[in-house]
Amino acid sequence: MTKVLLLVEPKTEQLQQLKSEFPTATFTTDPADCRDAEIILGWKADLAATILKNEQLQWIQAKSAGVDYFPLRQLEGLGITLTNASGLHSRYIAETVSAYLLIENRGLRPVIKEPGQWIEPAVLETASQRVIIFGTGHIGQEIARYCRFFGMHVTGINRHGSDDHLSALFDDVITMQQFAAEDELLVTDYVINILPGTGATTHFFDEKHLQKFTSGYTFINVGRGTTVVTSDLQKMLATGYLRSAYLDVFEQEPLPASSALWRSPQVIATPHISGLMQHFRVALYPLFVDNLRRYFAGTHLRNVVDYQKEY
Amino acid sequence: MTKVLLLVEPKTEQLQQLKSEFPTATFTTDPADCRDAEIILGWKADLAATILKNEQLQWIQAKSAGVDYFPLRQLEGLGITLTNASGLHSRYIAETVSAYLLIENRGLRPVIKEPGQWIEPAVLETASQRVIIFGTGHIGQEIARYCRFFGMHVTGINRHGSDDHLSALFDDVITMQQFAAEDELLVTDYVINILPGTGATTHFFDEKHLQKFTSGYTFINVGRGTTVVTSDLQKMLATGYLRSAYLDVFEQEPLPASSALWRSPQVIATPHISGLMQHFRVALYPLFVDNLRRYFAGTHLRNVVDYQKEY
Numbered sequence: 217m218t219k220v221l222l223l224v225e226p227k228t229e230q231l232q233q234l235k236s237e238f239p240t241a242t243f244t245t246d247p248a249d250c251r252d253a254e255i256i257l258g259w260k261a262d263l264a265a266t267i268l269k270n271e272q273l274q275w276i277q278a279k280s281a282g283v284d285y286f287p288l289r290q291l292e293g294l295g296i297t298l299t300n301a302s303g304l305h306s307r308y309i310a311e312t313v314s315a316y317l318l319i320e321n322r323g324l325r326p327v328i329k330e331p332g333q334w335i336e337p338a339v340l341e342t343a344s345q346r347v348i349i350f351g352t353g354h355i356g357q358e359i360a361r362y363c364r365f366f367g368m369h370v371t372g373i374n375r376h377g378s379d380d381h382l383s384a385l386f387d388d389v390i391t392m393q394q395f396a397a398e399d400e401l402l403v404t405d406y407v408i409n410i411l412p413g414t415g416a417t418t419h420f421f422d423e424k425h426l427q428k429f430t431s432g433y434t435f436i437n438v439g440r441g442t443t444v445v446t447s448d449l450q451k452m453l454a455t456g457y458l459r460s461a462y463l464d465v466f467e468q469e470p471l472p473a474s475s476a477l478w479r480s481p482q483v484i485a486t487p488h489i490s491g492l493m494q495h496f497r498v499a500l501y502p503l504f505v506d507n508l509r510r511y512f513a514g515t516h517l518r519n520v521v522d523y524q525k526e527y
Numbered sequence: 528m529t530k531v532l533l534l535v536e537p538k539t540e541q542l543q544q545l546k547s548e549f550p551t552a553t554f555t556t557d558p559a560d561c562r563d564a565e566i567i568l569g570w571k572a573d574l575a576a577t578i579l580k581n582e583q584l585q586w587i588q589a590k591s592a593g594v595d596y597f598p599l600r601q602l603e604g605l606g607i608t609l610t611n612a613s614g615l616h617s618r619y620i621a622e623t624v625s626a627y628l629l630i631e632n633r634g635l636r637p638v639i640k641e642p643g644q645w646i647e648p649a650v651l652e653t654a655s656q657r658v659i660i661f662g663t664g665h666i667g668q669e670i671a672r673y674c675r676f677f678g679m680h681v682t683g684i685n686r687h688g689s690d691d692h693l694s695a696l697f698d699d700v701i702t703m704q705q706f707a708a709e710d711e712l713l714v715t716d717y718v719i720n721i722l723p724g725t726g727a728t729t730h731f732f733d734e735k736h737l738q739k740f741t742s743g744y745t746f747i748n749v750g751r752g753t754t755v756v757t758s759d760l761q762k763m764l765a766t767g768y769l770r771s772a773y774l775d776v777f778e779q780e781p782l783p784a785s786s787a788l789w790r791s792p793q794v795i796a797t798p799h800i801s802g803l804m805q806h807f808r809v810a811l812y813p814l815f816v817d818n819l820r821r822y823f824a825g826t827h828l829r830n831v832v833d834y835q836k837e838y
Contacts, residue, residue: 311629314625328795332789333786478643492647494649494651
């Protein structure tokens with residue numbers, strides 16, 4: 217019997233479905249079973265030490281797209297396969313980013329930051345704006361779809377450049393190398409960061425990189441807080457080089473209640489909720505069940521994390 | 528010479544264009560000319576008495592879609608034609624409504640009403656939601672286009688019911704009469720009000736009408752504040768029958784800083800900005816110039832207000 221530990225609690229009918237479809241497996245929700253489960257759905261930081269001693273463990277299915285909270289080097293060393301939940305959250309993140317864009321363009325930021333004033337705020341013409349998105353995977357593609365519906369011009373930045381698929385979804389795609397080599401300022405109204413938290417992206421958005429765009433733009437971070445030098449970001453908000461920032465992720469999480477970011481009139485800070493889903497288990501289980509079928513059939517799993525790229 | 532008074536200040540190049548295209552007219556921006564101008568672009572409440580004594584006046588082009596701030600009965604009695612600016616603001620109002628919808632669905636309301644808390648707010652599944660829009664004109668159609676892009680099911684309510692054009696833009700269209708006669712609660716997640724302020728719509732949204740929908744919905748008002756009984760709305764927020772409200776217009780404007788609506792955690796109040804445009808004159812003048820051409824050619828003007836309907 218293959219022991220499968222479910223650290224994301226299944227609904228009753230989901231558990232029944234698992235049991236009837238995979239009769240050669242036993243399903244458990246007892247965290248103590250992390251000692252000898254062959255497959256684990258989800259992760260708990262306080263079980264890490266025990267999990268890393270589990271010699272039966274073959275595969276972990278993460279419930280998130282980002283996997284920066286896993287001990288990647290150790291899992292790689294132990295030969296454990298890690299799969300992520302990339303794709304599930306894309307639509308929700310695109311909706312959150314759209315909320316940010318429209319709050320800014322419709323002049324709602326000063327109104328909701330300081331309610332009670334009958335003012336005529338500055339508004340912006342969405343359909344004439346440019347957006348640059350760092351990351352062209354599932355999430356970047358979905359954000360691009362929303363931005364183009366709003367009439368915006370969308371540039372994607374990734375490692376490998378464009379292809380037929382991406383060229384249909386973005387107005388332009390450039391590589392990180394081209395971005396780094398660019399001498400002229402990139403003209404944009406928004407920079408949207410969805411880069412994963414990896415060794416290569418740590419503190420990527422420092423003063424130098426934040427100044428590679430024309431001044432007066434808005435920075436949106438729904439990737440990882442570690443990709444930004446927060447003090448540089450705050451400095452550039454203070455000088456006005458940055459018009460505003462919408463931040464869902466932070467170098468330190470939870471963001472302390474005392475942080476000036478919560479109170480700045482230029483900033484909307486949100487508590488790492490951009491990809492939150494109302495029916496998370498409904499969406500996660502089909503991905504997990506599909507991967508379980510593949511596991512037992514001995515075929516390739518979907519969404520396998522590349523330990524070199526760290527995503 | 529036909530005297531044309533411009534109460535919406537033209538840009539230099541707009542004034543030059545008017546003068547060269549209409550050599551038989553004189554263009555003025557001096558409010559004193561409201562005494563004898565034949566045509567007026569815009570309106571100022573403090574000039575009303577003088578304007579109503581102007582026997583030369585033939586036509587007023589309003590700069591807004593709603594015309595409830597004009598003395599309609601008197602203008603009708605004097606035989607003056609009034610045209611509105613319906614259509615110009617539709618996209619902006621649809622963007623503002625989209626901001627409201629996505630703020631609500633992505634759980635941003637509690638976060639931005641009380642910043643500093645690291646919470647996991649309730650989120651809602653946009654693509655499974657229903658929206659009912661009161662009004663199926665330019666603005667209602669544009670809101671419907673955005674809502675359907677978001678995957679929502681959209682019902683329109685108007686005076687005359689559906690036609691080929693509307694049936695392509697809305698999932699359903701019902702008449703105000705059908706709405707009034709309906710015994711069962713209408714299932715919905717959002718009610719969006721864009722009704723104009725007229726005798727027929729005054730206090731339409733009272734307790735009785737607000738209770739014709741299933742409980743737990745969100746009310747959005749980007750029409751006119753006079754269409755709502757604010758105390759009834761507040762009562763229904765307090766009981767939880769209404770989940771929340773996004774209000775851009777109010778019975779009393781400006782909404783006093785002391786109003787509880789600014790501070791309620793269930794309400795996002797904004798200062799009548801849903802249709803605000805960055806380049807307002809750029810958009811308004813082409814409509815006005817087109818109507819001027821029609822005026823001098825003696826053909827029908829666009830957007831003529833029906834004094835019976837009051838819009």
